[in-house]
Amino acid sequence: MNTIRRRTFLKGSVATGFAAVAATSGLLRPTEVLAAAWPKSAFKSKKLDKSIKNLFGSSKVTASKAIKIKAPIQAENGAVVPLSVSTTLANVTAIGVFVEKNPSPLATSVDLPGATAFYSARIKMGKTSAIHVIVKSGGKLHVAKKTIKVTVGGCGG
Template identity: 35%
Template sequence: MTRVKMRRRDFLRITLAAGATAGLAAFARRRACADNAAVQPSQAFEARTLADALRQTVGKGDVPLSARVKLKAPATAENGAEVPVSVEVDSPMTADDYVKTVYLYVDKNPKPLASEFHFTPASGRAYFRLRIKMGDTSNVRAVAKTNKGLLMAAVREVRVTISGCG
C-alpha cells in the first residue's frame, strides 16, 4: 500500500516539475510501443464533478445531443455494480472522417468519468460494450469526438436499485 502511495506522489511531483518533458516522454513511449499506448492516466478520471470531468476531457460542459450517438443502458438496473452499457456512433470510420474518442460519464458517481475509448478507422465501427458501476440513480452520458473535432452527446437515465459502491 505504501509502495503505491509513494509511486503516485513521485508521479505527481515529476509531472508537475517537468510536465513538458513527461509529455514528450509519454509521446515517445506511445510511438515506440503500440501495446503500451496511453499508459499515462488522464487527470480527468480524478475529477469529482461532471462539470470538471467534461471540462478536462472535451473542454466544455454543453455538448449538443445527437441522434448519431446511440447509448444503450437499462432504464432500471437492479445491481449498480454491473450495469451493461453500449455506445455506437454513426460514422463512416474512414481515414478522413472517423470517431476518434468516446467518453463515458456517470453524472452522479463520485468520479464521473468512467472510461474513454480511442478508435481508429480500422475499428470499422465506433462501438463498445462494457459493464459499469453506478453509485446512485443517475444520468449516463456519452460524448463522441470526431477526428475533425465535432462533439456529439447522448444521455440516458438509469435508475439504480442497489448501489454499486458498497
C-alpha cells in the same frame, strides 16, 4: 447488507473528495492527453463538465440523436450495468462514458484509431443517474444522455 456498504462508501467519498478537489482545481490546466497515458485528471475530476474538459480538452458539447446507448432503464444491481454505445456519426476518434452522479463521473473512455464507432463495457453506478456518452467525431463533441435507475448502489460493493 448492500445498503450498509453503500453508506460507508458515501461517507468515504466525502472525505476523499476534498483532497481530490484541491489537487485538480487551480494547478491543473486541461491536459492534453497522450495516447498512451492514462488521463488521470479526467478520472479524478468530481464534476461532470470538468471531467469532460480534462479528457477532451473542451466541455462544449452538442446533443446528438445519432448516438445510441443500449442499457437497461432500470438496473437492479448498480455494480454491474451493461452498456453499449454505437453511433452513425462519421470520423469517430473517441468515446467517453460519464455517470453524472458517481463520485468521479468518468467511468471509461476509448480512443479508436482503427475501430468502428462502437464500445461496450460494464460499469458501476452509485445511484440513479444520467449517463452521458460523449462521442468525439471530426474534432467536435457530441453527447447523448440516458437515465438509468439503480435500485442497489454499486460503487460501495
